[in-house]
Amino acid sequence: MALKGNLRDFNVTQLLNLINIAQKTGTLTVEGPDAISWVSFRAGKLIYAQMGNEDGSLTGILTRAGKITSKQADVIKENATEKSDQGLGLLLINAGYLSQQVILGSIQQYALDIVYQLFTWIDGLFRFDNDVLPPADAITIRMDLENIIMEGSRQTQEWELLKDEIPSLDMALTFVDRPGADIRDVQLTVEEWKVVSYINPKNTLKQIAKTNKMNDLEIRRIVYGLVQAGLVEIIRPEGMPLPPKAKKLPPVDKKQQASLVNKLIHRIRSL
Amino acid sequence: MQTVKMVVTGPFNSGKTAFIQSVSEIDVVSTERKISTEAERIKETTTVAMDFGRITVDDDLVLYLFGTPGQKRFDFMWEILAEGMLGFVVMVDSARPETFREARGILQTFRAYAPTPYVVAANKQDLDDAWEVEDLRIALGLDSKIKMLPCVANDKGKVKSVLLELLFSILEESKE
Ligand SMILES: Nc1nc2c(ncn2[C@@H]2O[C@H](COP(=O)(O)OP(=O)(O)O)[C@@H](O)[C@H]2O)c(=O)[nH]1
Ligand SMILES: [Mg+2]
Numbered sequence: 001m002a003l004k005g006n007l008r009d010f011n012v013t014q015l016l017n018l019i020n021i022a023q024k025t026g027t028l029t030v031e032g033p034d035a036i037s038w039v040s041f042r043a044g045k046l047i048y049a050q051m052g053n054e055d056g057s058l059t060g061i062l063t064r065a066g067k068i069t070s071k072q073a074d075v076i077k078e079n080a081t082e083k084s085d086q087g088l089g090l091l092l093i094n095a096g097y098l099s100q101q102v103i104l105g106s107i108q109q110y111a112l113d114i115v116y117q118l119f120t121w122i123d124g125l126f127r128f129d130n131d132v133l134p135p136a137d138a139i140t141i142r143m144d145l146e147n148i149i150m151e152g153s154r155q156t157q158e159w160e161l162l163k164d165e166i167p168s169l170d171m172a173l174t175f176v177d178r179p180g181a182d183i184r185d186v187q188l189t190v191e192e193w194k195v196v197s198y199i200n201p202k203n204t205l206k207q208i209a210k211t212n213k214m215n216d217l218e219i220r221r222i223v224y225g226l227v228q229a230g231l232v233e234i235i236r237p238e239g240m241p242l243p244p245k246a247k248k249l250p251p252v253d254k255k256q257q258a259s260l261v262n263k264l265i266h267r268i269r270s271l
Numbered sequence: 272m273q274t275v276k277m278v279v280t281g282p283f284n285s286g287k288t289a290f291i292q293s294v295s296e297i298d299v300v301s302t303e304r305k306i307s308t309e310a311e312r313i314k315e316t317t318t319v320a321m322d323f324g325r326i327t328v329d330d331d332l333v334l335y336l337f338g339t340p341g342q343k344r345f346d347f348m349w350e351i352l353a354e355g356m357l358g359f360v361v362m363v364d365s366a367r368p369e370t371f372r373e374a375r376g377i378l379q380t381f382r383a384y385a386p387t388p389y390v391v392a393a394n395k396q397d398l399d400d401a402w403e404v405e406d407l408r409i410a411l412g413l414d415s416k417i418k419m420l421p422c423v424a425n426d427k428g429k430v431k432s433v434l435l436e437l438l439f440s441i442l443e444e445s446k447e
Binding site: 265 | 328332334357368372376383400401410414427434435438439442446
């Protein structure tokens with residue numbers, strides 16, 4: 001079934017978060033304002049990215065990264081017996097022109113640049129196709145999305161959205177109990193560490209912000225990044241009184257209530 | 272005679288009325304009045320007062336299902352509706368990601384009104400554009416502990432299982 005929509009309603013941060021948590025394999029296609037982009041994932045890791053209006057071939061990427069000149073790129077393209085990126089990469093390594101690290105590093109940076117560019121798109125149709133992967137002869141990488149999401153969130157400063165997502169600073173934070181979500185594996189900024197170090201069901205966001213001398217926007221931005229990376233969760237702080245109108249269930253007697261609920265279950269089953 | 276209530280909430284057009292209608296023994300639209308501002312003309316009638324369904328259990332017990340009014344200007348009614356409810360269902364139109372954020376906001380608001388059990392119904396699962404339940408769970412930022420159920424609001428069987436899951440949660444809680 002479909003995983004598609006418009007970035008206006010479900011933004012790139014949220015999409016990457018979903019792909020990360022659901023460990024999806026496939027390709028995300030985004031039609032942005034003046035380009036189309038394809039980003040592929042395997043088990044929730046970024047493996048490949050292309051931007052429609054750019055030369056995303058290995059020679060194109062290496063030229064962009066300043067590892068070869070465009071003249072060299074032309075020569076390579078003309079003379080290489082190997083036309084696939086993988087073949088060409090091996091050729092360059094074996095001939096001693098470039099190291100494997102330089103090649104993989106350039107491809108990684110290229111993919112990252114594309115993904116960070118996507119973060120700036122606020123309008124555009126997206127679609128995720130399960131199990132659609134890059135061509136077999138492409139050179140793929142393998143990057144965790146958590147750091148990318150954190151960095152992307154750092155770069156997106158959407159106050160309105162932040163206020164929507166985190167309406168109240170009277171809430172507290174807790175670490176998410178999910179396999180693979182280990183805060184120690186994530187590179188945090190100093191500011192993020194300041195927040196993380198105060199995570200406790202008793203501390204409200206307001207208190208954490210005040211202690212760290214952060215304003216409402218700063219605290220929201222950091223918390224949003226941590227939440228989207230699936231590392232922390234917003235909870236009602238311990239000991240917070242319920243709003244005045246909130247009341248417990250009407251029948252106080254638990255036994256009586258259980259019998260009432262059983263009656264309801266019986267009745268609804270019979271509908 | 273005892274009456275108990277459960278609330279069906281969710282964004283405009285998510286399927287609340289259809290949901291209640293599927294299991295109610297009375298006609299739900301009876302409390303609806305036509306309104307016709309341009310923005311709200313997505314469908315013929317829209318709920319201005321509240322949806323209201325009834326399931327008679329026996330001579331001594333009646334269950335009411337209330338749907339929350341969709342328009343922002345009726346938010347004040349939520350609190351009144353939430354008071355004393357056994358639990359609530361949050362309806363989400365699985366095919367309209369533009370409503371997910373609002374659904375999340377509604378869920379948080381209701382949760383703040385009353386600490387009662389709730390389930391989330393991923394409605395309109397019969398549509399081609401419907402997001403899968405597990406994708407929706409992540410999109411809504413819901414913990415794996417929260418019950419999310421596939422739903423088609425005009426399919427009585429599906430509605431029954433959503434209500435039953437909610438009742439099971441309520442039962443669990445009353446045992447604690
Ligand atoms: N295909 C499909 N349509 C539905 C479903 N539930 C509701 N609808 C339709 O969606 C529209 C809005 O439903 P309604 O119950 O009035 O939404 P409300 O505003 O939340 O009360 C109506 O046209 C319904 O017939 C469903 O599960 N599947
Ligand atoms: Mg309605």
